[in-house]
Amino acid sequence: VMVPLEQDAEFFSSLHSQIHDADAFCDRTKAKFVDRVDSLARTLTIAASPKDKDMYVWREIIRTFLETDIWMEDTSEGRRERSAPEALRAFHQLRHHLLQIGTVQSLRLAASRDAYIHFVQMVEELVTVKRFQELNAVAMRKILKKHDKRTHLQAQITFPNLLLADSFSVQDVARTIAATISDRIIPIVPQLDDYLCPVCYSLFWKPVRLSCSHVFCVRCLVKAQRRELNDCPVCREPMAVVQAHADNMDASLLNLLELYFPKELKEKRKESERE
Incomplete structure (x- = not known):
């Protein structure tokens, strides 16, 4: 269908x-999507509670999701954003891996299984939104290219770049929702990597917070004091290690570790007793 336009402004008005x-x-x-993320977060808070046995299963699911990073990939030229089909393929590979190693089958609570299905559906729909934006961006470029070919007005250059970027940028919706998932879902089950001592690279054992705010295992600090390594191993704040004492024990962090990492702490306790 050919629609004659009386002036170029009419074209841009219609496009706008x-x-x-x-x-x-x-x-x-x-x-x-934000409402759905909040709903999933409420469900997962119960399903992945430290009081239930599914907490460790959910930790593995979330850890695998973070490590896979379906939205970005490393290339020889650096990190780049995956296209929607690539992201969906990466997510399907992640799901297959979790099924293959029996992680999903290990979910015992019905609420956990429902939450996992909800999570999968939400990510797949988010990829669909990403694809919608990508297709619209391609369509926009083709429309402007065809317009330029007919009018020689170079609309691809003169049409406001900001308008195009804001309207069809994946960052506007897909990335925003992905960030919301990271902010609301992932912190529900703390990850082990976030609570590792920078000296022994294992879970904090009786965590001690130095005056510079860096945290270490008490036994790592005792060893450092015996070797007269007085400065903070991370930031090198003078005398931070030698000045540490019992009052520097981080009680709130210790409570969190006991709540979310009982198996790891039990093993760490055995290691400490063997030394």
């Missing part, structure tokens, strides 16, 4: 209207 409609759709989609 379509972009505005797409933006409104993206805003509605974003709000819907």
Whole structure:
């Protein structure tokens, strides 16, 4: 269908209207996803509670999800963003891996199994949103390219870049929702890597917080004091190690470790007794 346009401004007015409609759709989609993330977070808070046996299974699921990073990949030229089909393929490989090693089958609670299904559906739908934005961006470029070919006005250059970037950027919806998932879902089950002593590279054993705020195992600090290594091993704050004493024990961190890492602490206790 050929639609004659009386002037170039009419073309851009029509294009701007379509972009505005797409933006409104993206805003509605974003709000819907944020509500779903909050709902999943509430369910997972119960299903992955330290009081239940599924906590360790969920830790493995989340750890694998973080390590896979379906949105980005490393290349010889550095990190780059995956396209929607690539992200979906990476996510399917992640799911297959979790099934293959029996992680998903280990979920005991019905609430956990429902939460996992919800999580999978949400990520797959998020990839669909990402694909929608990518296709719209391609369509926009083709429309402007065809317009330029017919009019020689170079609309691809003169049409406001900011408008295009804001409207069809994956960052606007897909990345925002992915960030919301990271902020709301991942912290529910603390990851072991976030609580490793920078000296022995294992879980903190009776964590001691130095005056510089860096945390270490008490036994690592005792060894450092015996060797007269007085400065903080991380930031080199003078005398931070030698000045540490019983009052530097981080009680709140110790309580968190006992709550979320009981198996690891039990093993660490055995190691400490053997030394």
